[in-house]
Amino acid sequence: MKLPARFIGSSAEYSDFSRHIPAPCLRKSFSLSLPVKSAEMLICGLGFYRLFVNGREITKGYLAPYISAPDDLLYFDRYDVSEYLTEGENIIGILLGNGMQNAFGGAVWEFDKAPFRGSPRVSFCLTAVTETKEEIRVQSDESVLCAASPIVFDELRCGEHYDSTKEQGGWTQKGFDDSAWKPAVFLEVPRGEARICECEPIVCSQILEPVSITPIDDGYLYDFGVNRAGLCSLQVTGRRGQEISLEHGERLLENGRLDLKNIAFVPEGYVQKDIFICNGKGEQNYVPSFTYHGFRYVFVKGITKQQATRNLLKYLVLHSDLQERGSFSCSCEILNKLQEMTRISTLSNFYYFPTDCPHREKNGWTGDASVSAEHMLLNLNPETSFQEWLRNIRKAQTEDGAFPGIVPTGGWGVDGWAGPAWDNVIVNLPYYTYIYRGNTQIIEENYGAILRYLHFLSAKRDQNGLIGFGLGDWCQPARPANTPKAPQVVTDSILSMDMAYKAAFLLEVIHMPLERDFAEALAKSLRESIRKHLVDFSAFCVKGNCQTSQAMAIFYGVFTKTEAVNGFQQLLKFIHAEDEHMDTGILGARVLFHVLSEFGYSNLAYRMITRTDFPSYGNWIVRGATSLWEEFQPENAVVTSRNHHFFGDVSHWMIKQIAGIRYNPSGSDGAKAVIHPHFIDALTFAQASHETPHGKLNVYWVRRNDEIFFFIRKPHNIMLMLELDAGYTFLNGRREYEVKEDTFECRVLISNRN
Incomplete structure (x- = not known):
């Protein structure tokens, strides 16, 4: 299918913090002399779009069409619009937002310097076939008219400002006077490959009401009781020019005010902040179009005491339209709460693909998704979204085989610095998707990138045949994030070995024996190097002498089955030395409790998880957590994010080890x-x-x-x-x-x- 590639917009000028340029409205009028038999519209709006036909919005969901680097992939959506068209005049209305096309709020990751940065633009083509088989085509060109919308500022991470005094009522409908509007201009065509978006749209799954409203100094704090992600729907009757601001956050200061310090990566006044200006024409309802937030609390300024009601704000919970595939419950309320928190954090961080946090970054960190892939597939149906995101990951791969730590990226982190613990997303997503869903297409699409990466890894081995670069056992309790006890050479070498073994398995599935032999030989060679240089067989201890090193060596098969018995005894010593507390980052936590269960120590794993003193999952709960946190930190330390999914494998442990469900345990028989x-x-x-x-x-x-x-x-x-x-x-x-x-x-x- 040939996708349209004529991009238009209102101008080439784009917003930044010093100069706000309104989001453009685009309007195309055309006539049909006969009824249509069929009509299809293809549209790519960069960064985001909302689509109207004859006054009816038909956009597939929030933040359409996708979140990608336009130089890598351009996403089109397809609509059947036949039911919306009539004889005579018809109107296509399009509202454009910055999205990833101009994500200047992501300057920390150099999105403000992205080579694709530019003003919002759209390419569309509507093809209608009349009852007489006449084909009529309407497409993006200079006959489309443009005007500034009431959205005077929008940025994916920062928020949206909406001035309703600038609304032009009826602009998406017939009969509107557009004589003051100007013609659209052609804009540069992005360099990415055009394709139809196949993953689930972003939808509103739930509407929450505030559990409390507290007056604080010059505003009102709305508490929705749970830390999730989405938008607020504002319903207000205000005077003309009344400015209402909504600041969204996940934690409070001791004085009860909203605390934004942990998510403030942008200039002051732009942290998850939406602004609405009333037009004085009665009751108004406003929902931002081109942003989303991670929050539990909203601090509202600019309203009167009479306006500060429960009906003022509703919490629209948004995420990709993933359906439940797994469940767990038991007699322990802490475990039940952890299952709920895992679901909340997974969905809060799934906007077309897994993100790290819904407030501060909104980035597709590859390592986060890699450690969460199995528990996501057990609980939900993310495989189509995984497959779509992997297309973006492959596009981001460098010529030498390296991957950036985040996808999409505007060029930041493309030098392979993240390392194997993050890069193994290219193997783990296809591997676990195949295990749980039997999908071979995802293997066939990714095997080339996997092989390129294995060659890249081979070239990174040191004189001992080991690998150690990038990020390690991230977020070990009470330590700076990237200063774990487990040496990086241990975690990287073991995960590289695991990647190579999994790659060999996948290559066998799609009948590629030569490539399988290469991957298997690399895995065996890495294992030999690990055993020779990183394991003290006199004590069966792995370098680092810590829970993560020992548990990973056991879980991933560095030890033989006989040796693993002795290695496990050392793991127990490391656990007892910490008074039976977990002492791992995300890489160790992914495997530790499974190792304990497989060796008959599920009761110990249960105690470590559910105990309520620091560090433990139970400690999060007694401290008021409603979603999974990024770190295990003591009470007086800063937790940088309170909505992360990468410690969520505890849900997998509950389903597999407590309830016992082990689907396709050999990996080779889905029946x-x-x-x-x-x-x-x-x-x-x-x-x-x-x-x-x-x-x-x-x-x-x-x-x-x-x-x-x-x-x-x-x-x-x-x-x-x-x-x-x-x-x-x-x-x-x-x-x-x-x-x-x-x-x-x-x-x-x-x-x-x-």
Whole structure:
């Protein structure tokens, strides 16, 4: 399909902090002499657009069409507009926002210097076929008329300013007087590859009301009770010229005022701030068009006491339109809260692709997505969005095979500095998507980039055959983010080995034996180097002598199975040395609790997670967390973000280790599953589900005295094995049972256990 490439706008001038240029409205009038049989419209609005046909908005969702670097990929949306067209005059109305085309609020990551930076622009083509088979084409050109909109400022990270006194009512409808509007001008065509956007749109999934309204000095603090992401809907009757400002944040100072210091990467007065100016014409409703915020609290200035009502603000919770695929609940309210917090943080940070935080950065950090890929696929359906984002990641890959740490990027971080722990997103997203969904297309699309990266890694090996560059075990408790106990050469070398093994697996799936052999040889060579230079086999300790080094070596197979038993004893010593507290960053936390469960220590993992003193997940909860935080910090230290998903693998641990759901455990047969629960002593019941490609798999167990009652519902064509830990048996004395029934119930006896 040929996509239109005629970009127009109101001018080549673009906004910055010193000069605000209003978002442009574009209007195209055309006539149809006959009824249409079909009509399709293709549109690419950069950075964002809203689309109207004859006064009706038909935009697919918020922040359309996508968030990408225009020099890499240009996203078009396709609309069937036949039902909106009429005989006679018809009007196409388009409102444009800056988006990534002019993301000057991201100067920390040099988006203000991006080579594609420019003014908003749009390319569109409407093709209508009449009942007489006549084809009529309407496209972006100089016959389109432009004017300034009431959006006098918009920036993706900063917010939006809207002056409703400048509204031109009816501009998207027929009969509007556009004689004062000026013709559009042709603008530079971005260099990116044009394609239709295939991922889920951004939608409003929930509307929250404030739980409290508190007058503070010159304004009112609205508390919505939970830290999420989205926009506020403002409903107000104000006097003409009344200016109302909304500042959004996730934490408060001791005096109760909003604290924006942890998310302030832009000039003062621009931090997640929306401004609305009333026109005095009765009740008005305003929702920003081209931004979003991460927040729990909103500080409102410029309203009267009479206006400070519950109806003034509503919280529109926004995220990509991902559907639930997994669930977990149990008798422990801390675990239930963690499951809820993981879901909140995952969705708060999914705007077409996984981001790191919804307030400060809004960046697609690759390492964050990599450690979260499995728990996202267990709980939601992100695979289509993963596949779309991977197209952007491939475009960002350098000629020598390196990746930037964030995608999209305007050129910042493209020298491969992030390192293997972040770059393994190119393997982990295809790998886990294939495991859970059986998608081979995602492998076929990415194998070239994977191989290029493996060659890049090969060239980065040192004299000992090891790899150590970029970022390490990020955010270890009570330490600066990139000063972990685990040496970088340990985490990078192990993850590089893991990448190569996974790449070999994926290449085998798509029948590429020569490439598979290369990847497997690299993996084996890395493992040999790790074992030779990073492991002290006299004590079975990995360099660093810490929880992360030891757990990663066990989880990723540096040790043999026999050696791992001794290595695990050292891990227990490191845990006990910390008084049974977790002491890992995101790389160690991804594997630590799974290792404990696989060696029969799920009760210890449970205690480490749920204890309420620092550092622990439970400590977050008793300190008031409603979403996952970026760091484990003591009470008097700064937590830089209170809405991050990269510590969310705890949800995966609950579904897999407590409830026992292990779908496609071998990786090679999507028609098989194993249920192998670990019955935590402190729990009286646990429930989990996962929607496999064959249907939903449900597991529920409940403890009654010295027995456990098990209930399973499985898809008909799933082969299912039920396995028990030592110390538990079925009534026949066995610990394994092939479940052939679609609905199955059984009793489990609790025998002597160590």
